[in-house]
């Protein structure tokens with residue numbers, strides 16, 4: 384079992400989701416994580432269910448799949464988000480913990496998603512965050528360590544709820560990637576693949592553009608027999624390219640992730 388190269392549809396944040404997926408599929412990308420802003424845009428359309436069904440059909444025609452959807456930051460309510468995710472064929476919905484809230488409040492919010500996820504048979508992945516909020520020294524937030532995330536998993540439904548490990552968040556948090564991934568073990572159900580050159584801020588670069596120890600990451604993923612998506616969550620290193628040039632980097636990104644999976 385190996386993991387699959389995937390990419391966030393938000394690498395074309397200025398395009399409609401349908402156009403983003405067509406363009407990425409044309410380069411050879413087959414697995415997608417649906418971008419939060421794309422979800423919010425489609426949720427606002429008239430008769431969203433029809434549009435989501437049409438997008439699912441488009442994916443089937445292109446022989447690609449939207450296997451994950453991110454996230455809870457655009458205000459689409461859980462019951463609608465999960466319903467749309469199901470139409471798209473999504474297996475995992477990725478949620479950020481609320482870093483400013485207590486662990487009890489986070490559990491309450493997560494439970495509001497879990498009831499719908501159980502009803503629709505869709506998994507949830509809670510993502511690791513980090514403490515480095517600009518301007519606030521020595522701050523501790525909730526949801527930055529494996530133990531905090533595993534507590535949420537155990538308190539809800541470990542059959543359905545797991546963890547999304549964001550590599551550049553973990554780097555900013557100064558965690559040992561190998562040990563953290565090993566600690567998560569079978570509860571790791573999704574990844575956000577990105578890099579950063581700084582210890583004080585997340586940059587969402589492509590792998591090897593920053594300081595992440597990718598050898599340690601891949602070794603740990605193999606040892607826990609991770610079988611989920613290796614999902615690129617690229618930011619400025621892709622989005623800064625003007626639209627007519629962006630395909631160049633996204634083709635490179637696909638070759639890079641495939642090579643990491645096959646040769647490392």
Ligand SMILES: [Mn+2]
Nearest residue numbers: 510549575616
């Ligand atoms: Mn992330």
